[in-house]
Amino acid sequence: MNRRDSLKALAVGTVSVGTLLSSCDKKEGKDSVAAGKKGAYGRTPEEQLNDEKLMAEKFFTAAEFSTITILADIIIPKDDTSGSASDAKVADFIEFIVKDQPDLQLPLRGGLRWLDVKSLKLFKKAFSDATAEQRIQLVDLIAYPEKALPENAAGVSFFDTMRGLTATGFFTSKIGMEDLGYKGNQPNAWDGVPDDVLKQFGLEYDAKTLEQCLKAEDRGKIMTWDS
Amino acid sequence: MAIEIKTKGELYDVCIVGSGAGGGMAAKVLTEAGLKVALLEAGPDYDPANPEQQTQLKWSYESPRRGANTTRPFGDFDAAYGGWEIEGEPYTKAKGTEFDWFRSRMLGGRTNHWGRISLRFGPNDFKRHDFDGLSDNWPIGYDDVKPYYDRVDKMIGVFGTKEGIYNEPDGYFLPPPKPRLHEMMIKKAAGKIGIPVIPSRLSILTRPVNKDRGSCFFCAQCSRGCTVHADFSSSTCLVKPARKTGNADVYVNAMAREVLTDKEGRATGVSYVDKTDMQEYQVNAKIVVLAASACESARLLLNSKSSAHPNGLANSSGMVGKYLHDSTGASRGAFIPQLMDRKRYNEDGVGGLHLYIPWWLENKKLDFARGYHIEFWGGMSMPSYGFGFGMEKTNGKYPTVEGKMKDAGGYGAALKNDYRRYYGSTVGFAGRGESIPRVENYCEIDPGAVDKYGIPVLRFNYNWTDQEVKQAKHMQDTFEEIIHSMGGVASGDKPGADEKYGLLAPGRIIHEVGTTRMGNNKNTSVLNKYNQAHDVNNLFVVDGGAFVSQADKNPTWTILALAMRASEYIVDQLKKQNI
Secondary structure, three states: OOOOHHHHHHOOOOOOOHHHHHHHHOOOOOOHHHHHOOOOOOOOOHHHHHHHHHOOOOOOOHHHHHHHHHHHHHOOOOOOOOOOOOOOOOOHHEEEEEEHHHHHHHHHHHHHHHHHHHHHHHHHHOOHHHHHHHHHHHHHHHHOOOOHHHHHHHHHHHHHHHHHHHEEEHOOHHHHHHHHHOOOOOOOOOOOOOHHHHHHHHOOOOOHHHHOOOHHOOOOOOOOOOO | OOOEEEEEEEEOOOOOOOOHHHHHHHHHHHOOOOOOEEOOOOOOOOOOOOOOOOOOOHHHHHOOOOOOOOOOOOOOOOOOOOOOOOOOOOOOEEOOOOOOOOEEEOOOOOHHOOEEOOOOOOHHHHHHHHHHHOOOOOOOHHHHHHHHHHHHHHHOOEEOOOOOOOOOOOOEEEEEOOHHHHHHHHHHHHOOOOOEEEEEOOOEEOOOOOOOOOOOOOOOOHHHHHOOOOOHHHHHHHHHHHHOOOEEEOOEEEEEEEEEEEEOOEEEEEEEEEOOOOEHHHHEEEEEEEEOOOOHHHHHHOOOOOOOOOOOOOOOOOOOOOOEOOOEEEEEEEEEEEHHHHHHHOOOOOOOOOOEEEEOOOOHOOOOOOOOEEEEEEEOOOOOOOOOOOHHHEEEEEEEOOOOOOOOOHHHHHHHHHHHOOOOEEEEEEEOOOOOOOOOOOEEEEEEEEEOOOOEEEEEOOOOOOHHHHHHHHHHHHHHHHHHHOOOOEEOOOEEEEEHOOOOOOOOOOOOEEEEEEOOOOOOOOOOOOOOOOOOOOEEOHHOOOOOOOOOOOHHHHHHHHHHHHHHHHHHHHHHHOO
């Protein structure tokens, strides 16, 4: 929805336009992503301090961080629609979330170590030093839970965690949400499922529903009742 | 250390403890009647439109944890401060029992967190003893409360439709929003197996009810608090107008310690600790109204011991804290293959369900008492923390766009495309039912524990019975029937008897009531039918504590109606000089 449509949507209600526009027109730049500023997303003072504390800490070593970046890009690469996991700064998100949820620390650190040891056995070098083909060769051993060998179970479990965190980190980012085609989080006037979608699913709003439900033109009118 | 108790303000007509649904309504009615009111709130001031506090219309990536629930139990963007655990404010549980206590310390209390589901209790809900004998009747009936429900509807606003269902009384409704796609599919599927699906009843303004509040702009985020005040929260709809009268002094960060009494045992005010300076204060008032939540009000009464009230205030019956009961809750998710590869459009809608399933069966034919309603969710909502988890459990089970099967899990471009294909294809069902109020389920003061303010804390004693477990089993069976009827695949394994069929621990649905129940017999109840303490006629409790039984409805609309009724009774009794 463009700014003009937002204004139109707003005009039908007796809303605090200033408040709303400052929300939906806000540039979502790097500053707000960093979320280090007071009030950036409605933190209490205690929550703000906690965020700042976590952000000042460092958990992964440079080598671990680099391996996470490589793995995340294998899981979510750039394609015709959107950029890669590293374009969406997924590794930064994973670095934050393991500090926020310490239960994730051991499985990830241990999993990274498992990966390096496996790589050492197979290729005589750490995962990040392996060639692109070798990395894929190793990932193929742990990326398919139903056909992976029992001896690689620990790696499978680690990769499942990495896959989940990478997907969350990517699709909750700005480029990920655009890729997914999420259209909401903005003022609008919901008027039901689009006609072509209804047709596709063989559904329709019956007369009773249409009669009972909100009519877009009534949105700004104060409700009155007969009695 | 020198310690003294400072008195705040004048001698008030009324001191209200708690600014949630009950306290907010009392503040509005009493101040508009010209009474001078002190309103005590244990948390900070709050307005969802305050840019420093606003979470509405934020994007998931504005939170470094992408909205995860690490600090707020319903996620970073939920409006409610607090949760089941609050640092420095513990509670305990008797061995072998369970109860989780959700508290929200902020102006508006827990009305900042809820689904805005605003259902009236029906005629049967006030008289459950007459149907199954398992608990007591209320001393009042639907006809006593109906006029207040009517006024709450018009004052606050609730959308819905007139359905003519006897125990789901109609009200003064705003028009509901049109159903979303998955809701239409559920309605069709449930209809095939004889389960009714009707428009939900939520206190969200699809049309304005006055000039002070805007109308909904469909961002699906009521749980975050609304910057144009188009949904109900007590801070927005009740405390704000109370402040406008000029008759209310609102004391925030004021953690009530006890209700003060004189030698005759009458309430004279409330003492509290100010969390910001940790000093002790008291507010003196002619009438005290407790609305601190069912358990917190019970705690206050039990902590207000004196020679006139050795068992705690208003507790000559020994019933304070007893009959604690929460709604039952169980849930199940499902994947709907038909919803793969969906066309994208904005289907945020209002903050909550557009349709729901009211209780539809007769208990005579069932092996458990009382009913439940079913809520459901789904759709192309904003991705937040947890999005994409567990893809390896799904993407090996369904064919690709080319019609081929592939190995579960994976990585790369093909996996990336799977997330797009599966987006918006899951739905979830949640049952919310009526439990049996039992004298054996209660909260009491733990003699061995205090919070960081030195206030003795609550110890909970609560166990579900077979009634609730069987009800949860019935919920699970029903969820599966509906899921199968719509061609879906239920997620995970169906919880069995060993897991009580997924029945959540008491306190998890945050509908706990009953701890200061009303009744005509002062030996078996704490309050009379006007929420007035039997023992102390200038003391009232207007939160969920007054409930004799919780229906399978969310309690807020009834708390509001009863608080309005009790407040007008106070005004009337003052006029008649009976208090």
